[in-house]
Amino acid sequence: MTAPQDRRKWKVAVLGATGAVGQTFIRLLADHPWFELTEVAASEKSAGKPFADAARWLEGTMPDAVSQMQVKSCRPLEVDADIVFSALDSTVAGDVEREFAQAGRFVLSNAKNFRMDPDVPLVIPEVNADHLGLLETQRAARGWTGAIVTNANCAATVAAVALAPLHERFRLDRLFLTTMQAVSGAGYPGVASLDILGNVIPYIAEEEPKLERELLKLLGRFENGAVADGGFQVSAQTNRVAVEHGHTVCITASFHEHPTAEQALAVLREWKGAESTWSLPSRPEHPLAVTDEADRPQPRRDVNAGDGMTVTVGRVREDRILDLRMVALGHNTIRGAAGGSVLNAELLAATGMLPPA
């Protein structure tokens, strides 16, 4: 693996830059050692305006370099960068991302549209870096020189990082998930305050099937140019709760090799994730942290672990019906969206898959 620190930075753009995930990209790309944010794009209502006028900035301070950038339309002819991070609403992401890939651009997408296409990698670098091998299949099938690489639904990402070491060692058989998902997962302005304050909403449109199918792909094996699904049964229930950031996932699972809680904890503590990720700039020292506190993980206390890139797992214990129960927590707009996407781009860069900067 060649670390590209000594090279020029790749110029990158963010599509959907004005939204909740788009703004997280902007924060994470400020001062990035390998990527330089040169363009921002959004809908026609924002295009042509200075970014500071088009976006309602949600967190911290808007980087100076971005505030006066003119927002572009999401069209390849208007956006010069070879690498584009997409934080587009799924109603438009399909057409726009395809146009950019057809125009030879590398698209790193957060939207659902292409995630389950058999020739599109759905990647969490520490979990399934080898799935990037699908890009060869993608280019052969679609005849384009660009690429689409996706990252998963935010709750699926949290569950996949927590389960990857256990699936690798004990092979998942049956899996039940119940989520408590933050309001920032619904974008901005998102859920109306009178619907969510002091409340729990036991429905998130399309979320349960997304979680179920994406987990099977994320934990599947890449072999002979394709991903074979993880081969377990999964059932998810998803809830929106009055938390700002951080999706919590309660997991109950059985495994073919029936681990004890002690065996599971040992495997979770040892796991370091794919070696090809160890020196990537956005990779946290611990992609997975195990807490022994009886009442953790909690969004308020643990969501920013590893600068929002660490998934924290706790309450690992045996279950009376299946084998194990545990609780996992991760930052939805960082690990579950923009940070995951930047890490995917770093993996492409480090493995020589990006065009020259």
Ligand code: NAP
């Ligand atoms: P959001 O806050 O609603 O932002 C949506 C973005 O899409 C805005 O920049 C908006 O630009 C742009 N957009 C809307 N219609 C457009 C059009 N016709 N043409 C071009 N741009 C258009 O949503 P979000 O939460 O950031 O989510 C962005 C994507 O990431 C979604 O696909 C979502 O499912 C996915 N995702 C979100 C999370 C999360 O935790 N929030 C996690 C994982 C994945 P304007 O401001 O100009 O309208």
